[in-house]
Amino acid sequence: MLIVIALGGNAIQSSDRRGVEDQWRAVSNAMASVSEVIAEGHSVVLTHGNGPQVGFLLEAFDSLPMTEPRPTLDLAVAMTQGWIGFMMAHALERELTKRGVRKRAVVVPTRVIVNSDDPQGWKPTKPIGRSYTREEAEVLSKRMGWIFKEDPRGGYRRVVPSPMPVKILEVDTISALLQGGFVPIAAGGGGIPLARSNGELRPVEAVVDKDLASSLLAVELRADKFVVLTDVGGVAINYKRLGETWLRRASTKELRKLYEEGQFPPGSMGPKVLSCIKFVEATGKECAIGHLEDAYRVIKGEAGTTIGE
Numbered sequence: 001m002l003i004v005i006a007l008g009g010n011a012i013q014s015s016d017r018r019g020v021e022d023q024w025r026a027v028s029n030a031m032a033s034v035s036e037v038i039a040e041g042h043s044v045v046l047t048h049g050n051g052p053q054v055g056f057l058l059e060a061f062d063s064l065p066m067t068e069p070r071p072t073l074d075l076a077v078a079m080t081q082g083w084i085g086f087m088m089a090h091a092l093e094r095e096l097t098k099r100g101v102r103k104r105a106v107v108v109p110t111r112v113i114v115n116s117d118d119p120q121g122w123k124p125t126k127p128i129g130r131s132y133t134r135e136e137a138e139v140l141s142k143r144m145g146w147i148f149k150e151d152p153r154g155g156y157r158r159v160v161p162s163p164m165p166v167k168i169l170e171v172d173t174i175s176a177l178l179q180g181g182f183v184p185i186a187a188g189g190g191g192i193p194l195a196r197s198n199g200e201l202r203p204v205e206a207v208v209d210k211d212l213a214s215s216l217l218a219v220e221l222r223a224d225k226f227v228v229l230t231d232v233g234g235v236a237i238n239y240k241r242l243g244e245t246w247l248r249r250a251s252t253k254e255l256r257k258l259y260e261e262g263q264f265p266p267g268s269m270g271p272k273v274l275s276c277i278k279f280v281e282a283t284g285k286e287c288a289i290g291h292l293e294d295a296y297r298v299i300k301g302e303a304g305t306t307i308g309e
């Protein structure tokens with residue numbers, strides 16, 4: 001079975017601390033769960049978010065003297081693909097060795113063509129970076145011109161444009177790696193966004209949603225299952241409100257209705273639900289959303305939320 005597993009940037013960073021040891025600990029825990037799936041004989045493609053990490057880089061860029069040029073957002077995404085991908089590959093190979101599995105993980109710097117004709121996709125909606133207090137957000141908004149929105153999980157996060165992905169450029173490379181027995185780590189941070197301009201592809205200052213890019217990759221690879229692992233236990237109606245109800249299984253029809261009713265915020269569960277709807281509708285196969293710590297059980301349909309036709 002070919003499984004595309006998308007890991008959230010917050011799920012592989014266990015706290016707001018950004019120390020190296022803390023990151024290694026969180027990534028190692030994540031890869032321990034993934035290695036159990038691979039050890040069973042499944043082929044796996046890993047993707048990952050980069051919200052906290054790209055936010056850290058952007059903060060670092062903005063600490064440079066004003067006379068120094070700032071690297072663009074697409075370059076920051078490319079940097080995090082190498083940064084997080086290296087940590088995941090190294091940790092995964094170590095965990096697989098413990099289980100007697102000899103497989104190499106390969107990090108694939110991934111470019112994604114985005115829809116340049118959809119004005120909705122160029123509105124700033126995608127959260128990046130760490131969570132700030134209201135006071136911090138107001139100061140940074142005035143100083144840097146950043147736009148902030150309140151995070152349903154608390155605090156305020158910077159938001160940037162997030163155009164819809166339409167094509168993964170490296171899909172053939174990823175497919176070839178799978179055929180060679182490797183574990184590809186691809187589409188990090190949703191991929192490096194490219195848009196068509198004057199007949200050629202150019203990088204753009206935007207962030208592609210990791211879950212939507214991962215869903216597209218799963219469709220293009222003809223995966224048997226798409227799994228979104230995050231830092232909550234699954235999909236809930238009225239999350240953190242009166243009448244909160246966790247869904248163990250749902251159809252795309254049911255979820256699309258709830259999605260259109262605004263049950264799933266665009267900065268958190270919304271893209272995850274939409275990515276699963278798109279995958280299931282395109283393939284007729286199942287998707288699952290659940291907590292990273294329950295990765296094995298989520299994939300087996302024993303935990304989290306399973307989504308089908």
